[in-house]
Amino acid sequence: MTTKVTAAVEFAQENKGRFVEELKELLRIPSISTDPERAGDVRRAAEFVAAELKRIGMENVRLIETSTAKHPSGHPLVYADWLHAELAADGKPKPTVLCYGHYDVQPAEPLDEWKSPPFEPTERDGNLYARGAVDDKGQMWMHVKGLESLMVAGGGKLPVNVRVIVEGEEEVGGEGIASYVRTHGEQLKADVALVSDTEMFAAELPTLCVGLRGMIYTEIEARGARTDLHSGMYGGAAPNPFVALSQVIAKLKDEDGKILIPGFYDNVEKPTDAELKAWKALPFDEEHYRESEVGSISLTGEPGLSVLERTWARPTLDVHGMPGGFIGAGAKTVIPAKAVAKVSMRLVPDMTPAESFAKYKAYVESLTPKGIVLEVRLIHSGDPIVVSTDNEFVKAATEAMREVFGKETVFVRGGGSIPIVGDFVRELKTPTVMMGFGLPDDNLHAPNEKFHLANFHRGIESIVRFLSGVGG
């Protein structure tokens, strides 16, 4: 057994260069799931992943088409399995691990802020820069390369049973995979899910993420006049949808970051004392965070709560953009007929997307300014989740990372969302291990996204050791 782990780790080390070159090929495919014009590229990325899973010896490799009310022709899932692990010494079957990742990426805008183009992966100072480098193509590729290394070292056999599911809609809410889990849950039956789509708390610090915020992503559309109007001829008599939206938005949150939607905090659970104590012990320098991660003149949010508590265990509300009106160069004197605000809220246990959205919608509608018709739409949503740490799989993960990093693992929550994790835990009853290798300065969703290549390789080794450990 141990010799096989060593052989797999050696194989991964000897093939480092090739692994990175393959990842670059995948990163050149602009699989932006939110952009309908990129649907062909999204599919190409799925096919690329499927072809490699097949090549390394996984079985039943296939694309699973997805279709939901919102995305009738959704992006495909990639599925593969290998379910022939030898019985354990006691005659029991080996566990099955479900490896999850996503091959879709966020849009790359603003393009002029990238030092090298987002879909031309470029190495600089030990980092690989590209959209999707760490979120999540690079981390998903660690799973594939970990499996390849184990396959080769095991002469075509893995130490555990493995299923792989890779989705192409995570960045747009993951409705396709959620509906697949609900209708074909038995196809993903596993003892544990391994998710590599989160961050390390700090460089060199092995980290397991044990909680994620949920979210509701919404649009508020405001309509005033029938058509765009001359602002001199009609200004003073015609309603302005941008002003209306600003008035609404200004009433959603106060200066202290408190959300003003009635009842919004009703189901917010306080982190346990043990969690709060553990978070206090994490190496966190608020001033460094403000200066080098956020880069603003000061931080905002609810007074009396730490940054970690505010970003991990409290709901929040943000405005992402307000399409409409005149945004060209120069000036145009127009009262736009309509305007849209994209507004999302992050949720924490035990808030639910449905109830939170209902409260939000009712409140927004109650704020409707004179002369304006508002429409409040839900674009997508996902549940918040806290996973259990009291199981053998978490132990296997911390042991694997201790061998790779020579350090004890810290347990953190993440402020971001991975909608399907809630379904793995609640729907499939599969304990989930979130072992991620991003860094706080990897620029997820931002210009100059990168993956620190040392972490790509350490991630592969950690996954090799984790899968071997779970296999006994």
Ligand code: BES
């Ligand atoms: N990988 C992220 C989520 C993440 C990042 C969790 C860092 C923990 C730490 C994921 O790809 C993501 O960005 N999710 C979206 C989900 C949304 C579009 C439903 C998010 O959080 O905005």
Ligand code: MN
């Ligand atoms: Mn991700």
Ligand code: MN
């Ligand atoms: Mn993301």
